[in-house]
Protein backbone atom coordinates (compact mmCIF):
# COMPACT_ATOMS: atom_id res chain seq x y z
CA UNK A 422 0.00 0.00 0.00
CA UNK A 423 1.22 3.47 -0.84
CA UNK A 424 2.46 5.56 2.12
CA UNK A 425 -0.17 8.20 1.56
CA UNK A 426 -3.11 5.74 1.33
CA UNK A 427 -3.78 5.72 5.08
CA UNK A 428 -3.68 9.54 5.12
CA UNK A 429 -6.21 9.79 2.28
CA UNK A 430 -8.50 7.30 3.96
CA UNK A 431 -8.53 9.58 7.02
CA UNK A 432 -9.09 12.68 4.91
CA UNK A 433 -11.91 11.02 2.98
CA UNK A 434 -13.61 9.89 6.20
CA UNK A 435 -14.16 13.61 7.14
CA UNK A 436 -12.79 12.91 10.63
CA UNK A 437 -11.45 15.99 12.47
CA UNK A 438 -7.86 16.51 11.33
CA UNK A 439 -4.93 16.35 13.71
CA UNK A 440 -1.77 18.45 13.53
CA UNK A 441 0.17 15.38 12.37
CA UNK A 442 -2.28 14.79 9.52
CA UNK A 443 -2.15 18.43 8.43
CA UNK A 444 1.60 18.21 8.46
CA UNK A 445 1.43 15.12 6.24
CA UNK A 446 -0.92 16.97 3.87
CA UNK A 447 1.51 19.89 3.52
CA UNK A 448 4.40 17.48 2.95
CA UNK A 449 2.73 15.71 -0.02
CA UNK A 450 4.89 16.02 -3.14
CA UNK A 451 3.91 13.22 -5.49
CA UNK A 452 1.87 14.71 -8.39
CA UNK A 453 -0.78 11.96 -8.11
CA UNK A 454 -1.13 12.61 -4.38
CA UNK A 455 -1.44 16.34 -4.97
CA UNK A 456 -4.05 15.76 -7.62
CA UNK A 457 -6.01 13.56 -5.23
CA UNK A 458 -5.73 16.15 -2.43
CA UNK A 459 -6.97 19.00 -4.62
CA UNK A 460 -9.84 16.87 -5.97
CA UNK A 461 -10.89 15.97 -2.45
CA UNK A 462 -10.78 19.59 -1.27
CA UNK A 463 -12.75 20.59 -4.38
CA UNK A 464 -15.36 17.98 -3.60
CA UNK A 465 -15.68 19.28 0.00
CA UNK A 466 -16.03 22.81 -1.37
CA UNK A 467 -18.71 21.73 -3.86
CA UNK A 468 -20.69 20.00 -1.14
CA UNK A 469 -20.50 22.93 1.29
CA UNK A 470 -20.48 26.12 -0.76
CA UNK A 471 -21.26 24.96 -4.31
CA UNK A 472 -19.39 25.49 -7.56
CA UNK A 473 -19.83 29.22 -7.36
CA UNK A 474 -17.19 31.91 -7.36
CA UNK A 475 -17.91 35.04 -5.32
CA UNK A 476 -16.35 38.19 -6.68
CA UNK A 477 -15.22 41.01 -4.39
CA UNK A 478 -14.36 44.17 -6.27
CA UNK A 479 -11.07 45.36 -4.79
CA UNK A 480 -10.51 49.09 -4.42
CA UNK A 481 -7.04 50.02 -3.20
CA UNK A 482 -7.99 53.26 -1.50
CA UNK A 483 -4.49 54.46 -0.63
CA UNK A 484 -0.89 53.43 -0.09
CA UNK A 485 -0.01 55.79 2.78
CA UNK A 486 0.98 53.49 5.64
CA UNK A 487 1.96 54.04 9.24
CA UNK A 488 3.60 50.62 9.51
CA UNK A 489 7.03 49.44 8.44
CA UNK A 490 6.60 45.67 7.88
CA UNK A 491 9.88 44.30 6.57
CA UNK A 492 8.33 42.41 3.61
CA UNK A 493 5.88 44.98 2.28
CA UNK A 494 6.50 47.25 -0.70
CA UNK A 495 4.38 50.11 0.70
CA UNK A 496 6.15 50.13 4.09
CA UNK A 497 6.51 53.59 5.57
CA UNK A 498 10.27 53.85 4.94
CA UNK A 499 10.16 52.91 1.26
CA UNK A 500 10.96 56.27 -0.36
CA UNK A 501 10.55 54.86 -3.86
CA UNK A 502 6.76 54.78 -3.57
CA UNK A 503 4.63 57.62 -4.88
CA UNK A 504 2.00 57.91 -2.17
CA UNK A 505 -1.65 58.45 -3.03
CA UNK A 506 -4.99 58.63 -1.28
CA UNK A 507 -7.77 57.94 -3.74
CA UNK A 508 -10.27 60.82 -3.67
CA UNK A 509 -13.73 59.98 -2.31
CA UNK A 510 -15.45 60.54 -5.66
CA UNK A 511 -13.10 58.11 -7.40
CA UNK A 512 -13.69 55.44 -4.78
CA UNK A 513 -17.43 55.90 -5.08
CA UNK A 514 -17.37 55.78 -8.85
CA UNK A 515 -15.42 52.50 -8.77
CA UNK A 516 -18.00 51.12 -6.36
CA UNK A 517 -20.78 52.31 -8.70
CA UNK A 518 -19.02 50.58 -11.60
CA UNK A 519 -18.78 47.40 -9.53
CA UNK A 520 -22.51 47.50 -8.84
CA UNK A 521 -23.24 48.09 -12.52
CA UNK A 522 -21.06 45.09 -13.37
CA UNK A 523 -23.28 43.07 -10.90
CA UNK A 524 -20.68 42.58 -8.19
CA UNK A 525 -22.34 41.55 -4.91
CA UNK A 526 -19.62 43.06 -2.78
CA UNK A 527 -16.53 45.23 -2.67
CA UNK A 528 -13.39 45.41 -0.54
CA UNK A 529 -11.81 48.69 0.50
CA UNK A 530 -8.15 47.96 1.14
CA UNK A 531 -5.32 50.31 1.97
CA UNK A 532 -2.25 51.08 4.00
CA UNK A 533 -2.82 51.39 7.73
CA UNK A 534 -3.89 54.82 8.98
CA UNK A 535 -5.75 55.65 12.16
CA UNK A 536 -5.66 59.45 12.09
CA UNK A 537 -9.06 61.07 12.73
CA UNK A 538 -9.34 62.52 9.21
CA UNK A 539 -8.93 59.05 7.69
CA UNK A 540 -11.33 57.38 10.11
CA UNK A 541 -13.96 60.06 9.36
CA UNK A 542 -13.42 59.80 5.62
CA UNK A 543 -13.91 56.01 5.57
CA UNK A 544 -17.04 56.42 7.66
CA UNK A 545 -18.43 58.98 5.20
CA UNK A 546 -17.62 56.73 2.24
CA UNK A 547 -19.29 53.73 3.88
CA UNK A 548 -22.47 55.71 4.54
CA UNK A 549 -22.54 56.91 0.96
CA UNK A 550 -22.04 53.38 -0.41
CA UNK A 551 -24.93 52.17 1.73
CA UNK A 552 -27.13 55.04 0.58
CA UNK A 553 -26.39 54.45 -3.10
CA UNK A 554 -26.81 50.67 -2.92
CA UNK A 555 -29.74 50.54 -0.48
CA UNK A 556 -27.55 48.37 1.74
CA UNK A 557 -27.56 45.59 -0.86
CA UNK A 558 -23.80 45.62 -1.48
CA UNK A 559 -21.52 43.70 0.90
CA UNK A 560 -18.62 45.88 2.07
CA UNK A 561 -15.39 44.42 3.41
CA UNK A 562 -12.64 46.51 4.96
CA UNK A 563 -8.95 45.65 4.94
CA UNK A 564 -7.36 48.68 6.58
CA UNK A 565 -5.05 47.22 9.21
CA UNK A 566 -5.21 47.29 13.00
CA UNK A 567 -7.85 49.66 14.38
CA UNK A 568 -9.32 50.52 17.78
CA UNK A 569 -12.61 48.99 18.95
CA UNK A 570 -14.19 52.43 18.68
CA UNK A 571 -13.17 52.90 15.04
CA UNK A 572 -14.28 49.37 14.18
CA UNK A 573 -17.72 50.02 15.68
CA UNK A 574 -18.09 53.31 13.83
CA UNK A 575 -17.24 51.69 10.51
CA UNK A 576 -19.51 48.74 11.31
CA UNK A 577 -22.41 51.10 12.04
CA UNK A 578 -21.68 52.99 8.83
CA UNK A 579 -22.25 49.82 6.79
CA UNK A 580 -19.14 47.60 6.68
CA UNK A 581 -19.96 43.98 7.46
CA UNK A 582 -16.66 42.16 6.89
CA UNK A 583 -13.08 42.82 7.88
CA UNK A 584 -9.86 41.17 6.77
CA UNK A 585 -6.72 41.35 8.88
CA UNK A 586 -4.04 38.82 8.14
CA UNK A 587 -2.04 37.68 11.15
CA UNK A 588 0.75 37.04 8.58
CA UNK A 589 2.16 34.13 10.67
CA UNK A 590 1.17 32.64 14.03
CA UNK A 591 4.75 31.95 15.08
CA UNK A 592 5.74 34.73 17.54
CA UNK A 593 9.42 34.30 16.62
CA UNK A 594 8.84 34.48 12.87
CA UNK A 595 6.42 37.39 13.36
CA UNK A 596 9.15 39.28 15.22
CA UNK A 597 11.67 38.53 12.44
CA UNK A 598 9.52 40.01 9.68
CA UNK A 599 8.29 43.08 11.57
CA UNK A 600 10.08 46.02 13.15
CA UNK A 601 10.64 46.19 16.90
CA UNK A 602 7.43 47.09 18.69
CA UNK A 603 5.07 45.08 16.47
CA UNK A 604 3.99 41.85 18.16
CA UNK A 605 1.87 38.86 17.25
CA UNK A 606 -0.07 39.33 20.51
CA UNK A 607 -1.12 42.84 19.40
CA UNK A 608 -2.08 41.52 15.98
CA UNK A 609 -4.26 38.78 17.45
CA UNK A 610 -5.82 41.27 19.88
CA UNK A 611 -6.69 43.47 16.88
CA UNK A 612 -8.31 40.48 15.14
CA UNK A 613 -10.31 39.76 18.29
CA UNK A 614 -11.60 43.34 18.36
CA UNK A 615 -12.83 42.80 14.80
CA UNK A 616 -14.67 39.62 15.75
CA UNK A 617 -16.08 41.26 18.91
CA UNK A 618 -17.35 44.22 16.91
CA UNK A 619 -19.58 41.77 15.02
CA UNK A 620 -17.78 41.63 11.69
CA UNK A 621 -17.58 38.57 9.50
CA UNK A 622 -13.94 38.05 10.28
CA UNK A 623 -11.16 37.10 7.91
CA UNK A 624 -7.50 36.43 8.41
CA UNK A 625 -4.61 34.71 6.69
CA UNK A 626 -0.89 34.29 6.46
CA UNK A 627 1.91 34.57 3.96
CA UNK A 628 3.14 31.20 2.75
CA UNK A 629 6.79 30.38 2.08
CA UNK A 630 8.40 33.14 4.14
CA UNK A 631 12.15 32.86 4.72
CA UNK A 632 12.64 30.76 7.85
CA UNK A 633 9.03 29.48 7.90
CA UNK A 634 8.64 25.75 8.58
CA UNK A 635 5.82 23.34 7.75
CA UNK A 636 5.18 23.15 11.51
CA UNK A 637 4.58 26.93 11.48
CA UNK A 638 2.02 26.51 8.68
CA UNK A 639 0.26 23.70 10.54
CA UNK A 640 0.00 26.01 13.56
CA UNK A 641 -1.45 28.69 11.27
CA UNK A 642 -4.14 26.27 10.09
CA UNK A 643 -5.00 25.23 13.64
CA UNK A 644 -5.19 28.90 14.61
CA UNK A 645 -7.76 29.57 11.84
CA UNK A 646 -9.87 26.71 13.16
CA UNK A 647 -9.56 27.60 16.84
CA UNK A 648 -10.19 31.32 16.29
CA UNK A 649 -13.27 30.31 14.31
CA UNK A 650 -12.54 32.62 11.38
CA UNK A 651 -15.18 33.03 8.68
CA UNK A 652 -12.90 33.98 5.80
CA UNK A 653 -9.36 33.10 4.86
CA UNK A 654 -7.08 34.93 2.44
CA UNK A 655 -3.57 33.55 2.19
CA UNK A 656 -0.95 33.91 -0.47
CA UNK A 657 2.60 32.98 -1.29
CA UNK A 658 5.24 35.40 -0.02
CA UNK A 659 6.68 37.31 -3.00
CA UNK A 660 9.82 39.37 -2.47
CA UNK A 661 9.69 43.11 -3.16
CA UNK A 662 13.10 44.53 -4.16
CA UNK A 663 12.86 47.63 -1.94
CA UNK A 664 12.34 45.75 1.32
CA UNK A 665 14.76 44.63 4.05
CA UNK A 666 13.42 41.06 4.01
CA UNK A 667 14.29 40.70 0.32
CA UNK A 668 17.66 42.37 0.73
CA UNK A 669 18.55 40.02 3.61
CA UNK A 670 17.52 36.93 1.59
CA UNK A 671 18.85 37.32 -1.96
CA UNK A 672 17.69 34.59 -4.33
CA UNK A 673 14.79 33.59 -2.09
CA UNK A 674 12.53 31.80 -2.83
CA UNK A 675 14.42 29.54 -5.23
CA UNK A 676 11.45 27.88 -6.91
CA UNK A 677 8.15 29.57 -7.80
CA UNK A 678 6.27 26.38 -8.76
CA UNK A 679 7.02 24.99 -5.28
CA UNK A 680 5.78 28.26 -3.73
CA UNK A 681 2.59 27.99 -5.74
CA UNK A 682 2.04 24.34 -4.82
CA UNK A 683 2.53 25.10 -1.14
CA UNK A 684 -0.07 27.86 -1.47
CA UNK A 685 -2.50 25.42 -3.10
CA UNK A 686 -1.88 22.79 -0.41
CA UNK A 687 -2.67 25.40 2.25
CA UNK A 688 -5.95 26.26 0.50
CA UNK A 689 -6.89 22.58 0.29
CA UNK A 690 -6.02 22.02 3.96
CA UNK A 691 -8.14 25.04 4.97
CA UNK A 692 -11.11 23.72 3.01
CA UNK A 693 -10.83 20.31 4.71
CA UNK A 694 -10.51 21.98 8.11
CA UNK A 695 -13.25 24.65 7.80
CA UNK A 696 -15.57 23.35 5.06
CA UNK A 697 -18.02 26.30 5.12
CA UNK A 698 -15.48 29.16 5.21
CA UNK A 699 -15.00 31.63 2.39
CA UNK A 700 -11.49 31.06 1.07
CA UNK A 701 -9.87 33.47 -1.37
CA UNK A 702 -7.81 32.52 -4.37
CA UNK A 703 -5.52 35.52 -4.10
CA UNK A 704 -3.68 37.78 -6.53
CA UNK A 705 -0.33 36.49 -5.24
CA UNK A 706 -1.21 33.08 -6.77
CA UNK A 707 -1.94 34.84 -10.04
CA UNK A 708 1.43 36.61 -9.77
CA UNK A 709 3.19 33.22 -9.68
CA UNK A 710 1.34 31.66 -12.63
CA UNK A 711 -1.14 32.97 -15.23
CA UNK A 712 -3.61 30.27 -14.13
CA UNK A 713 -2.76 30.55 -10.41
CA UNK A 714 -6.22 31.77 -9.37
CA UNK A 715 -8.06 29.02 -11.26
CA UNK A 716 -5.77 26.47 -9.68
CA UNK A 717 -6.68 28.00 -6.29
CA UNK A 718 -10.39 27.56 -7.08
CA UNK A 719 -9.78 23.94 -8.07
CA UNK A 720 -7.94 23.36 -4.77
CA UNK A 721 -10.90 24.55 -2.67
CA UNK A 722 -11.08 28.35 -2.79
CA UNK A 723 -14.42 30.07 -3.62
CA UNK A 724 -13.66 33.80 -3.65
CA UNK A 725 -11.74 35.97 -6.12
CA UNK A 726 -11.02 39.66 -5.65
CA UNK A 727 -10.71 41.34 -9.06
CA UNK A 728 -8.90 44.65 -8.87
CA UNK A 729 -11.11 47.59 -9.92
CA UNK A 730 -8.45 50.32 -9.79
CA UNK A 731 -7.45 52.52 -12.64
CA UNK A 732 -3.95 51.46 -13.80
CA UNK A 733 -2.56 54.81 -12.55
CA UNK A 734 -3.10 53.63 -8.96
CA UNK A 735 -2.51 49.90 -9.42
CA UNK A 736 1.16 50.49 -10.11
CA UNK A 737 1.65 52.44 -6.87
CA UNK A 738 -0.10 49.85 -4.69
CA UNK A 739 2.75 47.44 -5.02
CA UNK A 740 3.06 45.13 -2.05
CA UNK A 741 5.32 42.69 -3.94
CA UNK A 742 7.06 42.33 -7.29
CA UNK A 743 5.11 40.71 -10.13
CA UNK A 744 1.61 42.13 -9.52
CA UNK A 745 -0.35 41.02 -12.60
CA UNK A 746 -2.40 43.05 -15.15
CA UNK A 747 -0.84 46.38 -14.19
CA UNK A 748 -1.86 48.05 -17.43
CA UNK A 749 -5.36 46.64 -17.66
CA UNK A 750 -8.55 48.36 -16.57
CA UNK A 751 -11.50 46.65 -14.96
CA UNK A 752 -13.16 45.43 -18.18
CA UNK A 753 -10.07 43.69 -19.57
CA UNK A 754 -9.30 41.99 -16.25
CA UNK A 755 -12.88 40.85 -15.82
CA UNK A 756 -13.62 39.42 -19.23
CA UNK A 757 -10.59 37.13 -19.24
CA UNK A 758 -11.23 36.08 -15.65
CA UNK A 759 -14.87 35.22 -16.28
CA UNK A 760 -13.87 33.12 -19.31
CA UNK A 761 -11.23 31.28 -17.30
CA UNK A 762 -13.75 30.53 -14.56
CA UNK A 763 -16.22 29.14 -17.11
CA UNK A 764 -13.40 27.00 -18.54
CA UNK A 765 -12.97 25.19 -15.24
CA UNK A 766 -16.71 24.52 -15.00
CA UNK A 767 -17.51 27.09 -12.32
CA UNK A 768 -19.72 30.14 -12.50
CA UNK A 769 -19.70 33.59 -10.96
CA UNK A 770 -22.36 34.23 -8.30
CA UNK A 771 -23.28 37.57 -9.86
CA UNK A 772 -25.11 39.94 -7.53
CA UNK A 773 -24.93 37.70 -4.45
CA UNK A 774 -23.43 39.34 -1.36
CA UNK A 775 -21.77 35.97 -0.65
CA UNK A 776 -21.65 36.06 3.14
CA UNK A 777 -19.49 33.25 4.52
CA UNK A 778 -21.80 30.43 5.64
CA UNK A 779 -19.37 29.85 8.50
CA UNK A 780 -20.39 33.21 10.01
CA UNK A 781 -23.97 31.99 10.44
CA UNK A 782 -22.96 28.58 11.80
CA UNK A 783 -20.60 30.34 14.25
CA UNK A 784 -23.30 32.75 15.44
CA UNK A 785 -25.81 29.90 15.81
CA UNK A 786 -23.29 27.91 17.87
CA UNK A 787 -22.61 30.85 20.19
CA UNK A 788 -26.30 31.33 21.02
Ligand code: 5AD
Nearest residue numbers: 492493586657658659660661740741
Ligand atom coordinates in the same frame (compact mmCIF):
# COMPACT_ATOMS: atom_id res chain seq x y z
N1 5AD B 1 4.41 39.05 -0.50
C1 5AD B 1 3.17 38.54 -0.36
N2 5AD B 1 2.19 39.15 0.31
C2 5AD B 1 2.47 40.36 0.84
N3 5AD B 1 1.72 41.20 1.58
C3 5AD B 1 2.45 42.28 1.88
N4 5AD B 1 3.68 42.16 1.37
C4 5AD B 1 3.73 40.97 0.73
C5 5AD B 1 4.73 40.26 0.03
N5 5AD B 1 5.96 40.76 -0.12
C6 5AD B 1 0.36 40.85 2.00
C7 5AD B 1 0.27 40.83 3.53
C8 5AD B 1 -0.81 41.85 3.83
C9 5AD B 1 -1.59 41.89 2.54
C10 5AD B 1 -2.41 43.11 2.33
O1 5AD B 1 -0.58 41.79 1.56
O2 5AD B 1 -0.15 39.54 3.93
O3 5AD B 1 -1.61 41.50 4.93
